[in-house]
Amino acid sequence: MLSNSCRIQLPSFEGPLDLLLYLIRRDEIDIYDIPMAHVADQYLEYIRDAQEMNLDIASEYLVMAATLTRMKSKSLLPIHRIDGEEEEDPGAELRRQLILYRTFREIAKELHRSEETWTDIYTSTGERDRWSIGNTAVEPGQTSLLDLLRALDNLSEGEIEPPTQRIQRKLLTITECIQTLEKTFHTGDMVSFRSVVGQKPTRAKIVSYFIAILELIRRGWISFHQAYPFSEIELKRTERWTVDS
Amino acid sequence: MILDRLAREVEALIFASDTPLSVEQLCEYTGSGEDSVQQALDRLNNAFLDQQHALIIIEVAGGFRIATDKDFGSIVSQLFEGRKPGKLSRASLETLAVIAYSQPCTRMAIDSIRGVNCDSAIRTLLERDMIRISGRMETPGRPLLYSTTRVFLEYFGLNDLDHLPRSEEIAELLCMSSSEMEEKDLFGVADEE
Incomplete structure (x- = not known):
């Protein structure tokens, strides 16, 4: 049986996949035949240890804990196989993730080795230009959004004149909308929403009238009908409008 | 050894250029x-070797550069003390590896391969110009797409993206579904450490 004597010394992991790969390696588990119950237990034990030490457990670790627990419970239940229907192996997706992540973890190590080598090599220009204080002139097309944001950050706020222009906006209240409707809309009339807002309505007008109509529907003063989503809304004034008001 | 005219012209061009010069240039x-x-x-x-110069011509980021020999790394580094940024963290390196092979890619794609949120690593890499925002994906939410930069190639001494280690193998791996992966005994190979 796999020994539990070696307690994890809580090395730092780059996420749940990193931790899982560690456990799989430590216990010499065959990735194609993961003993779900065992791995889930080991994983949860690690999480508990970390919690005991008051370490903040990132939510990603807890999501993986939930996934593993679910896979463990599935592995313990008898499998119902319906003929002709291939049950999807929940472990397959996890294995795919582990293989991908492990590959990139190896690549990251290789990059680190290149970094070690190249950090001692200095070119006549290049990288070190970026560390000098006065930066070189910018060619068209070489600036990125990030450069602009950095430049914006560097501007002190006091230098920016606050805009003084006032833009007058015509207010259209819901009450006004209802009053207009009251005058133009008679009991029994069938009107479409489009004709209520008229030709080329502004966005504000559409929204105001729409809210006004919602309000009238709530009060039961009009009824509506719409054949399917996004189609024309047909409105009908009910008797209650006149009675209530 | 006396250098001929052409060799010295090449030397002058590479020395004065602010970007790596390709053979074509x-x-x-x-x-x-x-x-x-x-x-x-x-x-x-x-000639550099014969005369025991501290310089060498290297091929990087698709072109040639004059560089100092790595034996002089520590002495030269004094020039940039306090200015040269530190080495990249493991999180940054992993994030960069994912971007390098699957660019242009979204933050979601990086997160899902690494199994953790990569926001801060992405921010570091952007600040160090290792990656750039190369566009948006035309899907709901129009997420930003990230790609690596020339700075990335130069930093790791890569000639171009095709020179990334195991590039074909990983490109294939990225396209595989879980069932395709099952068929190949991938987990057995390349056992590290």
């Missing part, structure tokens, strides 16, 4: 053919 500026430029580069490097 060197041919264009010197008016020589590819073979003679290549040979001139070899003669130059031989």
Whole structure:
């Protein structure tokens, strides 16, 4: 049986996949035949240890804990196989993730080795230009959004004149909308929403009238009908409008 | 060893250029053919070696550069003390590895491969110009797409993206579904450490 004597010394992991790969390696588990119950237990034990030490457990670790627990419970239940229907192996997706992540973890190590080598090599220009204080002139097309944001950050706020222009906006209240409707809309009339807002309505007008109509529907003063989503809304004034008001 | 005119022209061009010069550019500026430029580069490097210079011509980011020999790394680094940024963290390196092979890619794609949120690593890499925002994906939410930069190639001494280690194998791996992966015994290979 796999020994539990070696307690994890809580090395730092780059996420749940990193931790899982560690456990799989430590216990010499065959990735194609993961003993779900065992791995889930080991994983949860690690999480508990970390919690005991008051370490903040990132939510990603807890999501993986939930996934593993679910896979463990599935592995313990008898499998119902319906003929002709291939049950999807929940472990397959996890294995795919582990293989991908492990590959990139190896690549990251290789990059680190290149970094070690190249950090001692200095070119006549290049990288070190970026560390000098006065930066070189910018060619068209070489600036990125990030450069602009950095430049914006560097501007002190006091230098920016606050805009003084006032833009007058015509207010259209819901009450006004209802009053207009009251005058133009008679009991029994069938009107479409489009004709209520008229030709080329502004966005504000559409929204105001729409809210006004919602309000009238709530009060039961009009009824509506719409054949399917996004189609024309047909409105009908009910008797209650006149009675209530 | 006395250097010929062409070798010295190549030397002058590479020395003065602010970006790595490709063989094609060197041919264009010197008016020589590819073979003679290549040979001139070899003669130059031989001359550097023969005379025990601290300099060497290297091929990086698709072109040639004059660089200092790595034996002088620590002495040269004094020039940039306090200015040269530190080495990249493991999180940054992993994030960069994912971006390098699957670019242009979204933050979601990086997160899902690494199994953790990569926001801060992405921010670090953007600040260090290792990656750039290369566009948006035309899907709901129009997420930003990230790609690597020339700075990335130079930093890791890569000639171009095709020179990334195991590039074909990983490109294939990225396209595979879980069932396809099952068929190949992938987990057995490349057992590290």
